[in-house]
Each structure stands twice: as structure tokens, then as C-alpha cells.
Amino acid sequence: MMRILLFLATNLAVLVIASITLRLLGVDRFTGQNYGSLLIFCAVFGFAGSLISLFISKWMAKMSTGTEIITQPRTRHEQWLLQTVEQLSRDAGIKMPEVGIFPAYEANAFATGWNKNDALVAVSQGLLERFSPDEVKAVLAHEIGHVANGDMVTLALIQGVVNTFVMFFARIFGNFVDRVILKNEEGPGIGYFIATIFAELVLGILASIIVMWFSRKREFKADEAGANLAGTNAMIGALQRLRAEQGVPVQMPDSLTAFGINGGLKHGLAGLLMTHPPLEDRIEALRRRG
Incomplete structure (x- = not known):
């Protein structure tokens, strides 16, 4: 609340x-x-x-989340992260965004930026540590989908x-x-x-209810883009892992929640102000898609 x-x-x-x-x-x-x-x-x-x-938005995102931009990869994980985002961006037809990692235990990620060729994609440390490479790639693909669709x-x-x-x-x-x-x-x-x-x-x-309704619709589109870029099964797997971690509080700043992979869970009238649809609905939509 x-x-x-x-x-x-x-x-x-x-x-x-x-x-x-x-x-x-x-x-x-x-x-x-x-x-x-x-x-x-x-x-x-x-x-x-x-x-x-x-x-x-990019400056605010970096400041509010403590995101560290990867300019020169120091580990093989950072190298893999840059290569994966570069590949997904190329497949989506957009310019390579900045890539960063923010210190948070929760499994989450976000994309922001004023246009699709000047964006930022960041993932949490917790997501990198607990998700499989295919699941991380699907999460990145989802965020690239937000950027390519011009959701910001x-x-x-x-x-x-x-x-x-x-x-x-x-x-x-x-x-x-x-x-x-x-x-x-x-x-x-x-x-x-x-x-x-x-x-x-x-x-x-x-007005907030209207904006959140649009946000939830855009989330389904980003899931579809993620499935196209990383595979439907990988996208479903990533969402299922997020569902398994729903007890972990979402600590993303409110200005970025709409563009994260995980928007948290609300019930009752508060559901009208959710930035994201329930994970069960998103998974079912991907399954129907085939």
C-alpha cells in the first residue's frame, strides 16, 4: 500500500x-x-x-538503483552479458543499449531511456546469481522488447x-x-x-488507473518480444522462476517499476494500480501463443 x-x-x-x-x-x-x-x-x-x-530517466535510474554500467567487462559473466545484449539488440533492430548491474537480492531487471537507440538495460545481482543463462537471456530479451516497442x-x-x-x-x-x-x-x-x-x-x-492499464498491456507485448528473441520456452521458464520468488519484496523505484520484468503482486482494488499483469496470466498468454 x-x-x-x-x-x-x-x-x-x-x-x-x-x-x-x-x-x-x-x-x-x-x-x-x-x-x-x-x-x-x-x-x-x-x-x-x-x-x-x-x-x-537513464540518469535517474542509475542514481536511484545504484546501477554500475559495464564499460569494460571484468569477468566472463559480464562479458557474456554484454554479448547477449548485443545479439538481442541486433536481432531486435535497435542500437546496443548501455548495460548495467544493480545491487539487489530480488530477481529483477529494467529498461529505460528517452528513445530506443539511447537506452539502458540493467539486471539485478540476485537475478544473475539464481537464474540459468537461458532464463537471464529471456529476461534481457523482455527488456529489449520494451526498448524496441518504444514503451518508455x-x-x-x-x-x-x-x-x-x-x-x-x-x-x-x-x-x-x-x-x-x-x-x-x-x-x-x-x-x-x-x-x-x-x-x-x-x-x-x-488517471493513474488508466496509465497502469496501458502499462499492463505493454507488458504482454514485451513478453511476446522476449519469446520471439529468446524462445517461448525460455520466456515461460523465466516467468515461472519469478513466480517462485514472489515472496521477495520488489524494491525497484516506482518510476522504473513499469519497465521491470517483475512488478510485484497486489490484490483487490490495489490490483488496478499494478504496473504488471499477474505472472500466471502472462505465462498462460505465452502458452496459448505456442
Whole structure:
């Protein structure tokens, strides 16, 4: 539950900061009067946060996970890792990404970067130690699939769209409460600000559900790409190993969870905010694929 709250808090913080900036710039005078101008301003600030996060994603990933980039392999395992990623990248038709290892006991991996020819793929130390070479290759293929499919850009754009409309409709709602219900004709009052913040909270949660739905769909696509690159049986085997380790807490930063191989497990309403589908569903989808 804490991870869910932190995820929501991150998205809502972007919206709140954008809201304050809009007010300081006097943009709120457009609320309820010029919807076109309001939408443009909301789009500018709605996309700003997601695009900035996208462009600095590699730097943030390295800093937040402690990932060590392999520039010169020191062991045969690192040499194998570089060669495997190079082969998978070539087969996927993308430029070789940076390759790194991050210190974590959990079996996990992630891919990030602002475009498919300037990406980073990293695996945890725990995954390298406990998974077989075929399973590690399948995990790498899954992450290469994320990169080749352009999932980082896709989710950044989706986040920008939902941010825009959360800000837009929250201000329309705030203006409606202030002018129609409270009969305030002297400009934005306390009712407007309270109603806007309330609407941003509610719409922000709904927006997160939409983004997570897209994230889960992209995960199935990455599994298919991994199966194409490393073999269906190897991809299924890697997911089965992940399922066997579901008791190990996922400690990946929330900004990277959507592009990891393992997104953890949530139940009930929290399942709507899962970045990944249940592993059983992913395995069954690969089995049906044949």
C-alpha cells in the first residue's frame, strides 16, 4: 500500500506544482471563460513533467538503483552479458543499449531511456546469481522488447495526456463550484481552490488507473518480444522462476517499476494500480501463443 501511495503522490505532486505555477502566471483567469487557452496551458504543464522525467530517466535510474554500467567487462559473466545484449539488440533492430548491474537480492531487471537507440538495460545481482543463462537471456530479451516497442515514450505521452485532462477538468469543476454553486462573481475564491484540489485528487487516481492499464498491456507485448528473441520456452521458464520468488519484496523505484520484468503482486482494488499483469496470466498468454 505504501508503494501505491508513493506512486500516487509523485503524480499528484506534478499536478500540484503545475497548478501553483499556472496560478502564479495568472492562467486561472482563463478558467471557465476560454477553454481553448486553458487546455493549451494545461497541456504545456501536463506534458512537461512526463517529458522531463523521460529525458532524465537513464540518469535517474542509475542514481536511484545504484546501477554500475559495464564499460569494460571484468569477468566472463559480464562479458557474456554484454554479448547477449548485443545479439538481442541486433536481432531486435535497435542500437546496443548501455548495460548495467544493480545491487539487489530480488530477481529483477529494467529498461529505460528517452528513445530506443539511447537506452539502458540493467539486471539485478540476485537475478544473475539464481537464474540459468537461458532464463537471464529471456529476461534481457523482455527488456529489449520494451526498448524496441518504444514503451518508455508511449507511457510518457499517455501520462502527459492524462495529466493535461486532470488539470483541465479539475479547473472547470472548481470554476463551476465557485460560480454556480457558491455564486461567487468576484473572481476565484476559496471554493474554487478547494474544489479544484479535490477534483485533482480524485481525477489523479482515475488517471493513474488508466496509465497502469496501458502499462499492463505493454507488458504482454514485451513478453511476446522476449519469446520471439529468446524462445517461448525460455520466456515461460523465466516467468515461472519469478513466480517462485514472489515472496521477495520488489524494491525497484516506482518510476522504473513499469519497465521491470517483475512488478510485484497486489490484490483487490490495489490490483488496478499494478504496473504488471499477474505472472500466471502472462505465462498462460505465452502458452496459448505456442
